[in-house]
Amino acid sequence: MAKLNLNRVPMPRQDPKVRGRNFNEVALGYSLEQAQEEASRCIQCPKRACVDGCPVEIDIPGFINAIREGDMPEAVRLLKDKNSLPGICGRVCPQETQCEATCSLAKKGAPIAIGRLERFVADWERANIGAATSIDSPKPTGKRVAVVGSGPAGLTAAADLAKLGHSVTIFEALHVAGGVLMYGIPEFRLPKDIVQAEVDYVASLGVKLELDSVIGKLVTIDELLNSGYHAVFLGTGAGLPMFLNIPGENLNGIYSANEFLTRVNLMKAYRFPEYDTPVKVGRRVAVIGGGNVAMDSARCALRLGADKVYIVYRRSEVEMPARREEVENAMEEGIEFKLLTNPKQMLGNEQNWVVGMECYEMELGEPDDSGRRRPMVKEGSEFIIDVDVVIVALGTRPNPLIAQTTEGLETTRWGTVVADEETGKAVKDKVWAGGDIVTGAATVISAMGAGKRSAADIDEYLRG
Numbered sequence: 001m002a003k004l005n006l007n008r009v010p011m012p013r014q015d016p017k018v019r020g021r022n023f024n025e026v027a028l029g030y031s032l033e034q035a036q037e038e039a040s041r042c043i044q045c046p047k048r049a050c051v052d053g054c055p056v057e058i059d060i061p062g063f064i065n066a067i068r069e070g071d072m073p074e075a076v077r078l079l080k081d082k083n084s085l086p087g088i089c090g091r092v093c094p095q096e097t098q099c100e101a102t103c104s105l106a107k108k109g110a111p112i113a114i115g116r117l118e119r120f121v122a123d124w125e126r127a128n129i130g131a132a133t134s135i136d137s138p139k140p141t142g143k144r145v146a147v148v149g150s151g152p153a154g155l156t157a158a159a160d161l162a163k164l165g166h167s168v169t170i171f172e173a174l175h176v177a178g179g180v181l182m183y184g185i186p187e188f189r190l191p192k193d194i195v196q197a198e199v200d201y202v203a204s205l206g207v208k209l210e211l212d213s214v215i216g217k218l219v220t221i222d223e224l225l226n227s228g229y230h231a232v233f234l235g236t237g238a239g240l241p242m243f244l245n246i247p248g249e250n251l252n253g254i255y256s257a258n259e260f261l262t263r264v265n266l267m268k269a270y271r272f273p274e275y276d277t278p279v280k281v282g283r284r285v286a287v288i289g290g291g292n293v294a295m296d297s298a299r300c301a302l303r304l305g306a307d308k309v310y311i312v313y314r315r316s317e318v319e320m321p322a323r324r325e326e327v328e329n330a331m332e333e334g335i336e337f338k339l340l341t342n343p344k345q346m347l348g349n350e351q352n353w354v355v356g357m358e359c360y361e362m363e364l365g366e367p368d369d370s371g372r373r374r375p376m377v378k379e380g381s382e383f384i385i386d387v388d389v390v391i392v393a394l395g396t397r398p399n400p401l402i403a404q405t406t407e408g409l410e411t412t413r414w415g416t417v418v419a420d421e422e423t424g425k426a427v428k429d430k431v432w433a434g435g436d437i438v439t440g441a442a443t444v445i446s447a448m449g450a451g452k453r454s455a456a457d458i459d460e461y462l463r464g
Contacts (some may be wrong), residue, residue: 006110009038016332020302023187023270026329027091035120039067042112045104050114053102055449056156058082060099060114067117076125079118084159084202085152085448087126087194088181090119093445094323126197138165143462146171146229147207148215148402151179152444153435154235155202156451157458161233162205164459169229170202171213174266179237180436181444183266184258186296188303189326192265216401221409221431231430231458234417235451238396238436244288248346249392253280253354257289257297257393264300279304282389286310286357288343289393290320293441295327297391298335309335310385314342314362314375340364342375344382346390357385398437406431416440424454432458 012028013019019026030038042064050060059078066075079086095115103111143166147158150172158168176182178195203209215221221232241256243249260279268275285301287294290313302309311330313320316339320327331337340362347356361381364373397415410418410427417426417433424432434450436442 004043004105004108005041006105006108008041008110008113009034009116011113011116016329016334019188020299020333023303025191026188029123030116030120032124035067035117036070038113038117039064041105041110042068043104047104049102049104050099050112053099055098055445056082056452058099058118063121064112064114064117067121072121072124072128075121076129079121080125082452083118083448084156085198085444086118087122088152088190088198089445089448090115090117090122091190091194092181092185094443096324098445122194126194138163140167141165141462143167143230144169144228145231145233145458145462146224147233147235148221149173149179149234149236149435149437150177150199150209151181151235151237151435151447153237153437153447153451153454154179154233155199156448157233157235157432157434157455158207158451159202159205160452160455161458162202162207164455166459166462167208168206169208169210171210171215171218173212173214173236175212176266177209177211179235180239183262184293184296186261186265186300187270188299189296214401216405221402221406221428225430230462231432233424233451233454233458234402234426234431234433234437235435235447236399236402236437237447238398238416238441240397240399240415241392242394242396243392244343244394246343246345248348248354251346251348251354252352253282253388254346254390254392257287257293257391258396260297260391261293261300264304270300270304280389281305282387284308284310284385284387285389285391286312286385286387287391287393288312289395290315290322291393291395292322292326293395294391294393295322295330297393299330299333301389301391302333302335306389310387311335311337312341312343312357312359312385313337313339315364315372316340319364319372338385340375342377347384354387354390357387357390358382359385396436396441398440402437414440422453423457424450425457 063078100111147170241258263269267277269277269279281304285306287298361378362375368374408428419433424434432454435447
């Protein structure tokens with residue numbers, strides 16, 4: 001038996017000292033030689049455990065073998081058979097907790113770099129074929145489906161339904177399609193031309209895009225169903241920010257991560273004055289939270305010119321929900337982590353601008369419902385951090401607009417839509433939902449998996 005190769009091919013990246021001052025992509029991608037070297041590590045095991053770990057069930061051994069054989073069109077075909085957004089997934093999905101975690105080589109500590117190979121295939125396709133890989137036109141079913149929201153769940157559901165022959169229209173509230181992929185994730189992690197190429201691919205399948213269309217204001221879900229749509233899929237995500245509710249939180253200079261990232265990413269504040277989007281860039285910036293959104297906010301603040309950027313998180317590094325890679329990138333770039341630290345109040349000056357943040361030191365107690373150890377305040381441990389901008393990245397909830405304007409749609413106390421986990425079917429007739437609107441803020445690939453399952457169930461219903 002051939003000796004296992006446990007050395008993953010490293011991903012070339014920009015130098016931390018250089019990248020901390022630009023918005024160009026940090027990870028530079030594999031060359032063909034590097035991709036084939038990494039692909040050759042795959043032992044093509046009969047169990048295919050990696051496929052079980054993938055929320056959209058990509059034929060992972062198949063596309064990796066095609067890379068190894070140098071058959072790139074076949075690698076593209078196998079990948080896009082199940083995944084309409086591979087250029088996005090290859091960059092932002094947490095493969096380390098999904099397909100790579102179930103890879104047979106993971107037991108030895110060196111799983112195949114599945115995400116990097118997925119990105120390589122998607123980038124090869126864009127460079128050599130263009131986004132619109134031709135597929136056989138399906139026979140039209142005569143059924144119309146409205147998809148509300150053009151984030152990962154909506155794009156996936158729309159693409160799958162179009163491939164099945166249904167007439168699909170996506171309604172997007174913003175002026176560009178892509179949802180959180182456009183407004184939430186920075187250019188240096190997910191270039192917007194990649195997102196646009198994936199959106200163009202979905203449109204090439206015959207999907208119609210209606211931008212600047214706020215459902216719940218423009219028309220209601222019931223009005224869509226009464227105007228000739230046979231089914232509606234809700235994929236509007238979770239765009240409503242959560243706050244700490246502590247004294248001083250309404251001072252000037254305090255952003256939600258949503259507002260900050262939307263200004264920077266969607267409205268291109270990082271290219272001011274070419275784009276006339278104001279964003280206050282502090283000299284000393286504190287970002288509260290420990291997830292990917294907190295890392296994105298901190299790394300954007302650094303690139304916009306802040307002298308000092310802190311991540312303030314109430315647990316230890318072990319409990320941080322952010323991807324390991326993002327934490328390491330932030331640390332390499334010089335962002336300071338204030339762990340086991342929680343804000344008590346914001347401090348302002350006479351003009352109501354934030355100038356400081358009083359914090360507690362924390363210690364960890366017994367595990368809570370999330371399985372992570374519960375943070376508790378150390379009495380008498382208060383101290384002050386001098387800041388002039390604070391970004392609150394504590395998670396998000398769904399916008400209540402659709403729930404408030406849709407009779408018969410059941411929601412939880414967190415504002416998420418109640419839907420069947422396997423099929424996406426909502427309580428309301430002819431309505432399905434998936435992604436963050438159902439789960440609360442989660443991953444891109446889990447939203448795509450939900451869009452895929454809903455599309456299959458909608459198709460079954462429409463043909464029934």
